Amino acid sequence: MKIMSPVLRVAGLAKSFFMHAQGGLELSVLRDVELDVAPGECLALVGPSGAGKSTLLRSLYGNYRPQRGSIRVRHGDGDEEKWVELVNAEPRITLDVRRHTMGFVSQFLRVIPRVATVDVVAEPMLRLGASLEEARQRAEFLLSVLGIPERLWSLPPATFSGGEQQRVNIARSLIADYPVLLLDEPTASLDTANRDGVIDLIRERRNAGAAIVGIFHDVAVREALATRLYTVESPGVAA
Amino acid sequence: MTAPLLSAHGITKRFGSRIACRSVSFELWPGEVLGIVGESGSGKTTLLNCLAGRLAPDEGSVTYETVSAGTVDVHRLSEARRRLLTRTEWGFVNQDAREGLRMGVSAGANIGERLMAIGARHYGDIRQSASDWLGRVEIDLDRLDDRPTTYSGGMRQRLQIARNLVSNPRLVFMDEPTGGLDVSVQARLLDLLRGLVDRFHLSAVLVTHDLGVARLLTHRLMVMQGGSVVEDGLTDQVLDDPQHAYTQMLVASILPV
Amino acid sequence: MPDTNYEDGAYNYAYLDEQTKRMIRRAILKAVAVPGYQVPFGGREMPLPYGWGTGGIQVTAAIIGRDDTLKVIDQGADDTTNAVSIRRFFARVADVATTTRTEDATVIQTRHRVPETPLKEGQILVFQVPIPEPLRMLEPRETETRTLHALSEYGVMQVSLYESIARHGRIAKTYNYPVLVNGRYMMSPSPIPKFDNPKLDRNPALQLYGAGREKRIYAVPPYTPVKSLDFDDHPFEIETWTECCALCGSRESFLDEMIVDDSGTRRFICSDTDYCQERQEERQGK
Numbered sequence: 001m002k003i004m005s006p007v008l009r010v011a012g013l014a015k016s017f018f019m020h021a022q023g024g025l026e027l028s029v030l031r032d033v034e035l036d037v038a039p040g041e042c043l044a045l046v047g048p049s050g051a052g053k054s055t056l057l058r059s060l061y062g063n064y065r066p067q068r069g070s071i072r073v074r075h076g077d078g079d080e081e082k083w084v085e086l087v088n089a090e091p092r093i094t095l096d097v098r099r100h101t102m103g104f105v106s107q108f109l110r111v112i113p114r115v116a117t118v119d120v121v122a123e124p125m126l127r128l129g130a131s132l133e134e135a136r137q138r139a140e141f142l143l144s145v146l147g148i149p150e151r152l153w154s155l156p157p158a159t160f161s162g163g164e165q166q167r168v169n170i171a172r173s174l175i176a177d178y179p180v181l182l183l184d185e186p187t188a189s190l191d192t193a194n195r196d197g198v199i200d201l202i203r204e205r206r207n208a209g210a211a212i213v214g215i216f217h218d219v220a221v222r223e224a225l226a227t228r229l230y231t232v233e234s235p236g237v238a239a
Numbered sequence: 240m241t242a243p244l245l246s247a248h249g250i251t252k253r254f255g256s257r258i259a260c261r262s263v264s265f266e267l268w269p270g271e272v273l274g275i276v277g278e279s280g281s282g283k284t285t286l287l288n289c290l291a292g293r294l295a296p297d298e299g300s301v302t303y304e305t306v307s308a309g310t311v312d313v314h315r316l317s318e319a320r321r322r323l324l325t326r327t328e329w330g331f332v333n334q335d336a337r338e339g340l341r342m343g344v345s346a347g348a349n350i351g352e353r354l355m356a357i358g359a360r361h362y363g364d365i366r367q368s369a370s371d372w373l374g375r376v377e378i379d380l381d382r383l384d385d386r387p388t389t390y391s392g393g394m395r396q397r398l399q400i401a402r403n404l405v406s407n408p409r410l411v412f413m414d415e416p417t418g419g420l421d422v423s424v425q426a427r428l429l430d431l432l433r434g435l436v437d438r439f440h441l442s443a444v445l446v447t448h449d450l451g452v453a454r455l456l457t458h459r460l461m462v463m464q465g466g467s468v469v470e471d472g473l474t475d476q477v478l479d480d481p482q483h484a485y486t487q488m489l490v491a492s493i494l495p496v
Numbered sequence: 497m498p499d500t501n502y503e504d505g506a507y508n509y510a511y512l513d514e515q516t517k518r519m520i521r522r523a524i525l526k527a528v529a530v531p532g533y534q535v536p537f538g539g540r541e542m543p544l545p546y547g548w549g550t551g552g553i554q555v556t557a558a559i560i561g562r563d564d565t566l567k568v569i570d571q572g573a574d575d576t577t578n579a580v581s582i583r584r585f586f587a588r589v590a591d592v593a594t595t596t597r598t599e600d601a602t603v604i605q606t607r608h609r610v611p612e613t614p615l616k617e618g619q620i621l622v623f624q625v626p627i628p629e630p631l632r633m634l635e636p637r638e639t640e641t642r643t644l645h646a647l648s649e650y651g652v653m654q655v656s657l658y659e660s661i662a663r664h665g666r667i668a669k670t671y672n673y674p675v676l677v678n679g680r681y682m683m684s685p686s687p688i689p690k691f692d693n694p695k696l697d698r699n700p701a702l703q704l705y706g707a708g709r710e711k712r713i714y715a716v717p718p719y720t721p722v723k724s725l726d727f728d729d730h731p732f733e734i735e736t737w738t739e740c741c742a743l744c745g746s747r748e749s750f751l752d753e754m755i756v757d758d759s760g761t762r763r764f765i766c767s768d769t770d771y772c773q774e775r776q777e778e779r780q781g782k
Contacts, residue, residue: 021491091458344656345662356654363729
């Protein structure tokens with residue numbers, strides 16, 4: 001297999017939580033994390049529960065703020081592509097990276113009142129400037145691949161089951177072709193059939209060149225998708 | 240755009256010996272919605288009024304990148320230019336819609352006013368624009384000639400929004416736009432605002448004490464306490480990984496539903 | 497009772513003392529220099545209450561001279577009580593000739609009408625004004641209306657015209673119709689019918705406006721453009737009548753509707769008594 005250069009580089013990453021209400025308790029979760037991910041790779045984060053896998057993933061996305069270290073990602077169009085530092089970046093940088101380069105599938109779908117499912121899914125593509133019909137079409141395609149029945153497309157997902165919401169979430173994260181994908185238990189609430197559908201979609205994306213970092217509790221999913229493993233041990237000692 | 244849309248440089252405002260706003264600085268870039276959260280007395284409304292040119296700061300400055308006239312210092316502008324700016328490139332949505340509307344004239348006149356203020360003189364066209372905007376804020380078109388006194392609170396708020404957006408502003412200031420409204424009405428209004436911000440590529444500075452509103456509408460968040468900004472960053476980051484003690488306390492105080 | 501009180505030393509010429517006249521003339525000069533702009537002045541106690549023309553009287557008193565000929569009309573008529581009173585007042589205190597003929601007058605003081613007979617260069621028309629601020633009904637704060645005038649922010653008036661069309665299908669204002677003077681200041685032409693507005697535009701005469709209670713003077717110099725506000729698709733229009741004047745047959749003048757008997761018989765008669773009179777004489781002369 002051709003070895004491509006990484007598009008995501010993490011070095012010396014440290015993350016603690018300071019709980020002021022608990023008398024200034026410091027919880028060190030990540031210490032000196034270092035990893036690289038190249039296109040076509042799927043790095044699975046493994047380790048005991050509470051070790052910091054989710055913390056690491058969220059830190060990559062900018063959802064959590066690391067205390068130290070560097071997270072760099074290849075970002076930009078064509079000639080303008082360059083390394084962008086995300087730790088302590090200005091908000092507009094991170095927002096731009098999230099819009100064009102990095103997608104995140106969290107475990108929970110944040111439900112926005114009144115917006116129809118198809119529009120929830122289409123939104124990231126609209127943000128990139130696609131037309132409404134184009135975005136809706138692609139959203140509908142993904143929704144059907146993920147087994148969400150058509151009669152639900154025009155309804156807001158607030159009343160959907162956990163599994164349905166999860167699939168809507170996945171569709172939303174996959175609608176734009178992100179070079180980097182961060183997946184936090186993408187198949188958590190899914191039954192086997194739906195799980196397999198999601199595996200196919202993600203694998204397809206990986207093979208098309210996405211660089212993926214994911215947490216997969218389900219061994220079968222991990223084995224289907226991961227090309228490498230990365231162990232996160234508390235308090236975040238690198239494997 | 241290579242310059243920030245709105246910049247605050249060390250904004251300080253005192254009322255007598257009390258410091259309402261302490262050396263606040265930030266840059267707002269096009270397309271960003273900045274939330275300013277804090278409890279009563281945090282200084283957030285004072286800050287908003289300083290940013291929007293309504294209140295002169297005691298120290299510091301506010302600069303704005305105009306469409307065609309370069310960067311301007313908001314408080315150094317002549318009153319004429321500042322008033323023109325607030326009627327064309329800017330919008331201001333008050334918490335109480337009555338402060339931002341003419342209650343004694345019809346909805347159509349309210350929405351059409353900005354157009355007439357900049358020289359629109361065709362009644363039919365003005366009426367059509369007003370009608371279009373009424374539709375965009377989801378008010379029944381047959382309410383076009385009704386006065387806002389006959390509107391519900393939520394409708395008045397939506398009318399206020401339409402009145403502001405008719406001039407295609409680039410920057411909208413909002414002071415607790417959903418305050419005082421019923422929860423379902425709030426939800427609908429937030430949705431509408433979200434849609435309008437996306438659709439018209441608006442930038443906004445939004446003051447709220449409601450973290451749920453901030454989560455839904457803003458990209459960035461500044462947390463104010465006692466006149467100072469104690470924390471700022473991406474909204475999801477400030478709410479999910481609060482660093483400052485006060486922010487942590489605020490986030491922990493949200494009642495679960 | 498002596499005809500000219502001032503010769504007794506009882507009053508100064510034209511009732512006002514010289515310093516007051518000076519002050520009012522300065523205000524008038526300012527007003528003429530900035531057409532349509534309301535100039536505050538130190539209004540004096542006059543021998544009649546506010547609402548009866550004290551502003552107009554003070555302006556007339558400041559400009560009138562022995563060689564002038566004064567005409568006073570009230571809603572077009574020379575013979576109403578008020579017109580007669582004011583004319584007699586000036587005859588006494590200023591020793592001026594008076595007339596009812598528009599073309600013979602050098603100074604015409606009027607309440608709520610512009611004479612039908614076209615005015616000439618050298619004539620002065622003095623309007624009695626109740627509320628000088630055209631935006632007053634829309635914006636009650638004086639501090640705010642001053643700012644609006646200073647910044648030329650007249651959107652609120654356009655809004656009120658829009659509202660009129662929305663409510664009535666047309667601009668319903670028929671008197672005190674707002675105008676823009678010299679392309680700059682919005683002015684209240686006093687409660688003249690909109691029928692008279694076109695007469696203000698580029699009139700060869702000098703127009704002076706005096707508001708006694710509000711203590712403001714404004715002016716429109718001769719040949720100044722005066723434009724009535726409207727919309728492109730709802731242009732300004734003057735009143736029309738289906739009838740002509742019952743006395744002189746005029747179809748071009750402003751007609752008053754009169755109930756002439758107990759059974760409610762209506763007649764339309766020229767509001768401008770001098771104009772009507774002249775036409776009647778012409779017809780008889782033929």
